[in-house]
Amino acid sequence: SQQGEEDPQALSIQEGENATMNCSYKTSINNLQWYRQNSGRGLVHLILIRSNEREKHSGRLRVTLDTSKKSSSLLITASRAADTASYFCATDSNDYKLSFGAGTTVTVRA
Amino acid sequence: KAGVTQTPRYLIKTRGQQVTLSCSPISGHRSVSWYQQTPGQGLQFLFEYFSETQRNKGNFPGRFSGRQFSNSRSEMNVSTLELGDSALYLCASSRDRGSTGELFFGEGSRLTVL
Numbered sequence: 632s633q634q635g636e637e638d639p640q641a642l643s644i645q646e647g648e649n650a651t652m653n654c655s656y657k658t659s660i661n662n663l664q665w666y667r668q669n670s671g672r673g674l675v676h677l678i679l680i681r682s683n684e685r686e687k688h689s690g691r692l693r694v695t696l697d698t699s700k701k702s703s704s705l706l707i708t709a710s711r712a713a714d715t716a717s718y719f720c721a722t723d724s725n726d727y728k729l730s731f732g733a734g735t736t737v738t739v740r741a
Numbered sequence: 742k743a744g745v746t747q748t749p750r751y752l753i754k755t756r757g758q759q760v761t762l763s764c765s766p767i768s769g770h771r772s773v774s775w776y777q778q779t780p781g782q783g784l785q786f787l788f789e790y791f792s793e794t795q796r797n798k799g800n801f802p803g804r805f806s807g808r809q810f811s812n813s814r815s816e817m818n819v820s821t822l823e824l825g826d827s828a829l830y831l832c833a834s835s836r837d838r839g840s841t842g843e844l845f846f847g848e849g850s851r852l853t854v855l
Contacts, residue, residue, distance in 0.1 A: 673745070673831060674833075674844075674846040675846070676845070679843060719784065726797055727791075728789055731776075
């Protein structure tokens with residue numbers, strides 16, 4: 632079973648626009664991570680936010696974490712065609728595994 | 742620095758056969774995890790190894806097994822293949838796993854069961 636649920640399932644935006652996706656989870660976590668996957672390829676780590684952090688930035692990425700609501704959001708600013716991919720949140724509950732959400736498929740139109 | 746290497750990248754098997762997938766982690770990484778990815782179930786955790794010890798196992802039948810060697814390379818085996826085992830099998834490595842940091846994924850082994 633999956634720990635996280637992501638919303639929306641799919642997102643289509645124009646190049647230059649921002650993309651926001653949300654992740655909800657069920658149990659307490661040590662940290663939450665976001666990964667990107669290009670079609671049929673391996674996952675690439677984007678950013679990690681610890682349970683005692685509320686917001687984190689990395690380049691065009693901004694992640695927020697609300698542990699009281701058990702939710703996180705990923706914002707990609709000024710999107711590019713190369714951002715077209717599936718994005719997954721993953722939670723670490725200190726049990727030697729990550730539990731992944733179902734993912735959000737983002738399409739950036741030129 | 743070489744990334745995580747998985748072999749083979751693609752394979753086709755028939756029901757009832759068995760398959761062995763291999764994963765070479767990034768040099769210096771001692772933890773190896775395996776995940777199964779399917780359109781219906783998404784990314785499901787299979788198992789995690791550290792220094793040849795399995796520290797966690799996902800909710801998969803006993804037909805799925807794995808091991809890790811002293812050089813941190815890992816293999817997973819699926820016996821008596823079923824159609825539903827068709828999936829992308831992803832291996833990931835990390836330096837350690839007290840609490841999970843960043844995982845580095847390979848490109849995956851895509852298994853098709855006919």
